[in-house]
Amino acid sequence: MNYEPLSGIRVLDLTAVVVGPAATWRLGQYGAEIIKVENPEGDLMRGLGGLSPTGQHAGAYLHLNRGKRNICLDLKAEGSAEVMQRLIAWADVIVANMRPKALVRLGLDPATVRAQHPEKVYCLLTGYGSDGPYGGFPTYDSVVQGAVGLPGLTMARDGAPKYVPLLICDHVVGEIAAGAILAAVVNQQRKGQGVTLEVPMFETMAAMVLQEHLAAQSFDPPVGPYGDQRLLSPHNQPIKTKDGFLAVTINTDAQVRAFLIATDRGELASDPRFSSVSARAVHVAEWFEIRGAPLLQRTSTEWLAVFRAADLAAMPIHSIESLSEDPHLTAVNLISHEEHPTEGRTAVLRSSIRADDGYLPTRSPSAPRGWDTRAILEELGFTAHETAVLVDQGAAVAR
Template identity: 30%
Template sequence: MKALDGIRVLDLTRALAGPFCTLMLGDYGADVIKIEIPGTGDDTRQWGPPFIGEESAYFLSINRNKRSLTLNFKEEKAREIFLKLVEDSDVVVENFTPGVMSRFGLDYETVKKSNPNIVYCSISGFGQNGPYQSRPAYDQIMQGISGLMSITGHPEGEPEKIGIAVTDIGAGMWAAFAVMSALYRREQDGEGQYIDISMLDAQVAWLTYQAGYYFAYDRPPQRLGKAHPTLVPYQAFMGQDGKYFNVAVGSDRLWDRFCQAVKREDLKDNPDYASNGVRVENRATLSPLLQEHFLTRPADEWVADLQANNVPAGPINDLADVFSDPQVLHREMLLEIPHPTLESVKQTGLPIKFSRTPGGLDQHPPLLGEHNHSILHDLGYSDAEIEDMVVKSVI
């Protein structure tokens, strides 16, 4: 038994934001039917290198626990099939440019006629209204527009993007949360609803304390590289061996422990550094002083001493380090799943650990159209009818 057993999701998404949303739902038991364009499918099936065999590593990373059905919405028969699926489904998720679903005749108001209780979630770059609604959007564009790149990078350097497509993934997470909220509300009052998720809205909501600093000072916060804007020392330092490590002194109590751990108790009661407020004011002198001190020993030795004194500290791992880390492995955040053409594929694990209804990796990332026959048979179509659909480019 999984938390979302019995929930069916019709997934008309591609790229990352939408597929990440439906990945989250599928991991915890929802029956996700991924509806793709015949012949090509999700854009990310072609995104590479790298490829594993003939499969895009990108696609494989975000499309497990889904079944693939191909439908050509230019054909009336395909739209008929979709609306037939809607009758027995709970959720529709799509991330086309606003207006595209209306042109297909599959917008919320139309779909709701087939199932008044449907939860219909649209994910787009800028939302379903406003002056930017028709603009195309990819993650890097959104990281810039949302202000994220203005606060990421070295103070004297160029703006930098985050190393993953965080605005896509963030929008997908907001969408999954929204879908679950709407399903809960439907349980209370019996009504579905429409959900409008914007990548820009999602990222602006994530600005949190950086937005708070802007509201407080009425000036944009600046890039601080590896440092924190309001806590010092709370940043990365380099050890003698050229490796970097992080230190997070989040309170004056931790500052006392930090000074003891790094054998610089002379700093603890120094009036220029005795409290976080003055440490922030004197960041320009304290950070270089500490960096010079940390160049006297290798990074791992500093981390060990800091952790021994209960000071938050840790190495800056690359992904080879991450996926061999004993804590990551213990928490089953590296998994493997059988695949029909690749024998097996590695996957990141499930981050939510339920005590009664755990999720799981039950289905490999699907081949394009892999489940056409089984899904259409369940809808009552015969083998002859399905073959006719193939001939007429419906599926």
């Protein structure tokens, strides 16, 4: 399968850690050519993401930076500015998640770049929108989680605030940024127009939370409290079975009847509190208590067979370890393996997206720091002597 709708689109990646690399990784999935600029110390995620054979390719870095060529530059060193100017001229799209003040100091901020290159698409990922009082504040995923109320939701449901044990804000905002960039590229290709995009993590995730949990407060006057009461129910939890837990969700009237019959509570199907969507919305607390009641008389495997026969949505609660061994994921070959240039045998996560009769192609492995520096400098027109000077001056790091 050779579906590459972004083939020929050049992306200059000035991002690090997760949110920016997630956005550019998605563009690479669609065939964009990406050059990642990394500082001499390396992307923080190379080590922060956990252990690796060399200490330089943590798993998260490995997966989020596939399909990207790597040039290593000290942007504060003499000589690097010329390299950056040529890279900007090369690119169709620039993506950055450096703090705005740092970009201004380096002359790489959107206003400066687009004053010289108005046709470019420049996407700046920020923690907080630049036009608000939090603009320029430092942030990380867990800080944004707290700021948008994710731990507050678990406190409302479970009595204690908890982070989602996944860099959920980084991933979600990265994907949304990739979508915004794709739309901008379409406009750029059709009309020759560039644009400056800003995608702030705080506002983006706050809007997502409020889409669900502004709820009855969406109306004037309000018709009820904040929060989707189904999701906030303390009974909205995995259902305990004889030997484990299951995830089960039932929403339609037909599904509710089937669930109650399958769990030997068929007499409740005619209870007016639970017989319709609107009735269950009024009696949400009672309904979720019934729905989440333990099913201790059978094993998870036995209950799954019952729910499959009733055509209900149910799955086992995987551990991190068992997820990678799931029979469906194994059958569709989500995980394969390859030899990495420095890390030995490594796992590869193929694209989850099918195009016609095949999945999007697997991209090249994530590159070691400075792996492509010499080749990229040559492509930008630097001679071997000029490259040697840049390396000697510390402006560039090359393998």
